[in-house]
Amino acid sequence: MTAIQGESGLVIATVYGGTDIEKQASKLSDGVDVIVGTPGRVMDMTKRKFIDLSSPKIFCLDEADRMLDMGFFPDITWVIERMTGRQQTLLFSATFPQEILDAAYEFMNDPEFVLTNSEELDIPPIDMYSINIGRANKLWALSRILSNANDEDQIIVFCNTKRMVDLSVQKLSKAGLEVNGLHGDLSQNQRERILQSYKDGQIKTIIATDVAARGIDVDGITYVVNYDIPDDMDSFIHRIGRTGRIGRAGQAWSLVAKNDAGQFARIIATYGLEISSTDVPELPSGIDKDTIAYKDDFMESADVFGFVPLQLNSDNAITASSQALSKWLTSKIGCDELAIGEIQHLPDKIIVNIHSSKVSLALKAFEKHDFNGKKITAQV
Template sequence: MSFQSLGLAPTLLRALSEQGYQTPTPIQQAAIPLVLEGHDLLAGAQTGTGKTAAFGLPLLQRLAATPQRDRRPRALVLAPTRELALQVHENLRAYTRYQRVSSAVVYGGVGMGQQLEALRRGVDLLIACPGRLIDHLARGSVDLSAVEVLVLDEADRMLDMGFLPSIKRILAKLPRQERQTLLFSATFADPIKQLAMEFMRSPREVMVTPRNTVAETIAHRVHPVDSGRKRALLLHLLAADTRVQTLVFARTKHGSDRLAQFLEKVGVRAAAIHGNKSQNQRQRALAEFKAGKVKVLVATDIAARGIDIDQLPRVINYDLPMVAEDYVHRIGRTGRNGASGQAISLVAQEDARLLRQIVRLLGRDMDIQEVEGFAPATPIRWGEGAPGKARAAGGADAPRKPAGHRGRRPQGKAPRHAHAGAPGGHRPPRPQPPRHGATPQA
């Protein structure tokens, strides 16, 4: 299938061709015809599958077909983070190279002057973060009464971030009649569907990937380590190939800063990106990372939403996420569009429960590899539903539990422990301690 077969205007096709896009992705194939026909749409696809073009191309075609009547926005795209809002704006502007469609983006963390000026001039398309849009509504600097199309991008993340009250306030300012609503999300938890049913009209539903799936081209690897040696192990992994760009996830803003500062002190070009950074700091760090000037970007989960980097080879989970579904979002930054990628997790004993939850969510094995010189002082007790295939530091398979051992995990393989063995040999299996109580549920 080609973009021509989807019914897109020649101006859009020309812009796509000049950017090297020839074949639509599955979500684009499924969504674009439905949006062009005017249907409300509930669409699910993982990060990096082309969601922006799936809603953006038919949206731009609709706006270009009729001239702007006044200065009020005719289409509104809501995005959860500044980075994602900027990314969507940048992508859509590239598609409008041969169209007369004006656009603006509004987000917090910066002054309102330029945003106010853009809104005064008038725009066809407004991309906004909910919080800053509420500020503009309160000031009376934006009028949403002419919005014909509403897009909620990454709706699951907006709900996770507590934007539901803001979204409902914004919806109250939009016209109800003849409004087309498009909701895009990586996952469809029940609250998402409930929200959709409240303000969408008989939406068509498209799900091109099952919930919580990850690209098959990503290799998942776990390195057991004592928590006090995580920094040293991270530095060891980075030093193995200093040319590889790496996105590192930390759990907290303060932790991100400390980790980036540590890497800088030992000679690794690193930057941190999180919610306490100013917008200019975040944009500069991201631009330097994309340009290769910074080799390691340390990020929190929320700040990483909207990071769009082609061919990112490696993601390292310095801290595992507290919510298993965030693992899917994190590693979705690598292994895009058929490229190979690595997802590496540094796991201490206190992280074992979180890793078990991730394994249950994904329903797949992970490779456990002890790194020579960094094996935990006491082997990690994985418990029921261990994460996967364990290998000792020298690359030898760690001993298996007896085949009849109770407690099976995804794919039916018995859990194994990773032990650091002597070079070229195996250590004998350790006796298994008796189990007490049920395994914590994910």
């Protein structure tokens, strides 16, 4: 708002929760030209007679699609209904779902739509990488990426939900990595403190939702990590566009789990992106232990019912009925026979489908015990 104000002499006041309402009211009482506020605080100050909504002539709603996603529309409707002197209404939205179109016709008379072409989205000239990784090991992969960053790098990690932001921050912090979370449940004061520290370079890594990250305007971001692949394709471009600004170098990493693969492929095809598929980075020189441990994750190999194909091989032909093999497995790993699925006898191997929760036990059983006097190697 300071940039908009310029040297015009406009008096602009901001009102939002998490700060002293009396101080905000005092500034309003001196007279202002523009009020910028969150829906809840505007409602509160109106009810307390600090704001007279019949006076403003222009109503502007920014981030309309996100406001809808976050459940603010009842509050916004409450505000608009009381703006009896309103002469102009402006809605700004990155996307136009049907709900936004409905709102436009509800709030406006003969609304005009001004659309930018999706082809105008700016794709920065940065290095882009993807890692195919199971969900259980995304945090491990992220810790490797963070460990390889330099001290002067600034990083933003995107998650699709506030819950995932909190979980990631909690686990990474517990492992000794310095990260800060940013999402809509934080107070305005908390968000501003984190953002200012990030802009000043005091904070190196932020983990954020798309909504919260819209307040970040930092040219020096060197890494963007898509911990989750966004449901909205344009959001992917907005995310990676935060690095590589003003000709600077930048990297965008995407952690792609099995259930992300379809959406990720659509994003690549839609925008013609060149993204190199790569392995998780090695630990940097001088570090011999991960901050986040790798986990056995067999769900990435499982079918829709949770069964994982286990391949059995031996130097000699394996001669055993499916029933005998199933009985041997259930006795060695102490599982119900329902955990053993279809067993396929092929010319050079046997495929045993076993529930993902029992795969580790099955691998250990074949490692420790012979079957019918033969050493069998098992692998996923």
